[in-house]
Amino acid sequence: MARKSKAEFTKWFGPLLDALRDLGDSGRPREVYDRIAKNLNLPDRILDDTLKSGTSRFHNQVAWARQYLVWDGLLDSSKHGTWTLTEKGRNASISEETAHEIFRKWVAIHAESRKQKRAEETNDALQEESFPEELVSEEILDLISTLRSLSPVGFEKVCRELLRESGFANVEITGGSADGGIDGRGTLEINPFVSFKVLFQCKRYAKGNLVSRAQVGDFRNAMIGRAEKGIIITTSSFTNAAIQEANREGAPQVELVDSVKLVEMFERVELGVKKRSVFDVDPAYFDRFKIG
Template sequence: MAAKPKQSEFVNWFGPLLDALRQLGGSGKPKEAVAQIAKNLKIPDKKLEETTKSGILRFNNQVAWARQYLVWEGYLEENTRGVWTLSPLGFKSHLSADEARAIFLKWVSIHAKSRNDKSEKDITDEQEEEKPDNVEHTYTPTLLEVLQSVTPKGFEDICKRLLREHGFENVEVTGGSHDGGIDGYGVLKLNPFVSMKVLFQCKRYKGTVSRAQIGDFRNAVMGRAEKGIMLTTGTFSEDAKREATRDGALPIELINGEKLVELFESIQLGVRPKTVFEVDLKFFEPYMENKK
């Protein structure tokens, strides 16, 4: 008798994700949905800051997997990337823990049948560590992994290129001086009459940027520029996020690894678009043998 698949933790967020999107008016960006669930359930900072082996935020990834299962089941629309939207069914549905587990078991079984090289345990294990977009493909390094593998100087230079491609002018890397934690500067033209000087810092690693590091960077920026940007291939602690937007203090823009990837992809910098046809398993579901 085959062992039953373990219940991945992301199953706990099926119902809360529907509730969060209802509170957001029926749709929201992934980070808005994640923040709403965390607020509703009072998720501790320690859990929000935990990362997977590949360096992505585990809680965010779990919510993304919850969204994927709800799309397969028809509770969420499979619409454009970047906005999660309730379907009419999802808008009126409230899932219990047992109902969520039933959905989980159903789709794990379907995927196990369609992927003979993967056991049910393999599927649930990889869903805890990989993003939904990654698991159906053979392994190639992700953009984030590539960015984490370049040299520190290389990361500074590539951030310079990224800022320039996104509209910054006179972008320069300060080199080895690391003047007060400043790695470079640039000018962002807001309109024909107003421009803003920006200082930036680049942190190429898999770790978590702390509140103290945000404070140190802000101190280096104050009096020298109107804005500070910190770019990292890692993540920011919840305390760091609060410090960056603290009332009365110079705001610091935070670009974590996930956002960094989005910025590269939005202008196709260092990446090439690829068309992939994905099997619509829901279409074939009525033709599959039901598992008793």
């Protein structure tokens, strides 16, 4: 990655604050991404660009922007899936220069923290104009890599197990190219009185191989008259056009599960993963106690 692109995520600081203000000072990550894209009229070439995990580069950079704004007290640090402006954030106006100042400040704080913790090691990871490319752990990348290493049939079977563990009943793999691209079916019971027939499709894709709008449309056509809900599961991601097609008004909605959401589902039901707790020191919290 060229040096100039190392901290390009700082360009989202201002748009992120603007998006949250538009949403009433808080929003779910997907709402924030969509609002930024709408406000800036971002082209598909930006929205479809992916990292090695198959996740969206745009989403990853906005998530990094959010992390720095949390450290600087502009966003709340809640871990409950909602991004919320603080009082400071509601009134903040961030220029490109200010964004870089915030970035450099927290780079220096974390560099000093690491230096104190491991004085014998060089801190190359947090030099000026640099940041880890992906806001995901090695464990997440390992799981994505493992899923991509499965055979196509093996991936369908593990998705079947995941759906069963997630509350679906009567889950079975249909198989065969003659079934209109449908890999399996199941039933989702909402309560004793309401249930939905669900069809699913599994795409074990490598990074950069995104599910297209046409593939979403073909899947929807195959499920019409056969089920109320459809799910496409992939180890990669979806083009922006595919996401729009999946949520098109007047057409049956297709649920999209990309690599990030897929990992979350495995972790939620603890399928094929072992839970462990790791705690890292948060320097921002302790900085205010250093003086006085």
